[in-house]
Amino acid sequence: MNGEAYPARLDIxxxxxxxxxxxxxxxxxxxxxxxxxxxxxxxxxxTVAKEGGEMVTRGAGSITSGLFVATVLTLLFVKRYPxxxxxxxxxxxxFSARVGAYLFLLTDDYPALEEEQGVHLDFDFPDVDRDxxxxxxxxxxxxxxxxxxxxxxxxxxxxxxxxxAWVTIIVAGRYPRPLFEFVVGVGRWGLRVYAYAFLLIxxxxxxxxxx
Numbered sequence: 285m286n287g288e289a290y291p292a293r294l295d296i297x298x299x300x301x302x303x304x305x306x307x308x309x310x311x312x313x314x315x316x317x318x319x320x321x322x323x324x325x326x327x328x329x330x331t332v333a334k335e336g337g338e339m340v341t342r343g344a345g346s347i348t349s350g351l352f353v354a355t356v357l358t359l360l361f362v363k364r365y366p367x368x369x370x371x372x373x374x375x376x377x378x379f380s381a382r383v384g385a386y387l388f389l390l391t392d393d394y395p396a397l398e399e400e401q402g403v404h405l406d407f408d409f410p411d412v413d414r415d416x417x418x419x420x421x422x423x424x425x426x427x428x429x430x431x432x433x434x435x436x437x438x439x440x441x442x443x444x445x446x447x448x449a450w451v452t453i454i455v456a457g458r459y460p461r462p463l464f465e466f467v468v469g470v471g472r473w474g475l476r477v478y479a480y481a482f483l484l485i486x487x488x489x490x491x492x493x494x495x
Contacts, residue, residue, distance in 0.1 A: 291410070291486040292479035294381060294472040296390050297402035298464055303392045307453040314387040317395040321383050324376065348373070348482075355484050356421045365412050365485070373483060374407050381405045381471070388446050388467060389453060405475070410485050421484045428481040431490060435477065438470045469494025 306313065325347055351369055358364050375398075382395040382403045393401045410416050445463050453459055476490040 290476055290488065290491070291408035292476050292483075293404075293406050294468070294475050295404045296385055296464075296468050296471075297404075298459075298461060299392065299402075300458060302389070302453045302457055302459055304454055304457050306392055307389055307450060310387065310389060310450075313394070314383065317383045317386070320397075321380060324379075348376070352482050352484070359412070359416060359421050359484065360418060363412055363416070363418050365410055365416065367409065370407070370409055370485070374405075377407075377475070378403070378405045381475075384471065388442075389449055389459060390464065390467060407479060407483070407485055415487060416484070417487055420487055424481045424484065428477050428490070431473075431477045431481075431492070434492065435470070435474055438473065442467050442470050466494065 351373065354369070355365065358366065378400070379395065379397065382391075382393075382401060385391045385403045386393065386395050391402050393403075395401075445467055449459050449463050449467075452463075473490070473492075473494055479485050480488070480490050
């Protein structure tokens, strides 16, 4: 990887002292922003008739998955990346990052709908003619397969680390810095892979790195 910053970036401010009571009931405190996030990301439902006349309702997919398909088609046929849905995805992922950071005890700041707080996430808007190929979006999700395997193992480690961090915060009021950096690094890694394979904002293959 060269010295140029990757087009998808994540950083979270580290706080030395943490709120023990808030951490103790964090999973319950995080429910409202999680519900908001689910409502924003959920697609509409559709009602279909099954054999025998039974009517069933099923999900039609999420907004982000719909925009993925739309972006593939737009790049393939007209080679454009509309700025308005890039801006929507950027703000959506910023809010998602704030909710995730709060849920996983990386911050004690209750997730705001607009303010950045201590969670810094950014995407670079692509120069489509220079930075994006027309046909590569069709196979990026497949090219990223090695990352999926590594990230699956890393997410298991994050779950275990978060339990250790939760206990440490309850007992000592602090999140061990090495564990904090590891969890943020995994989030950063996953964001780069998603930006490459599904947001399609870059053709630069994601590095296998936490930093």
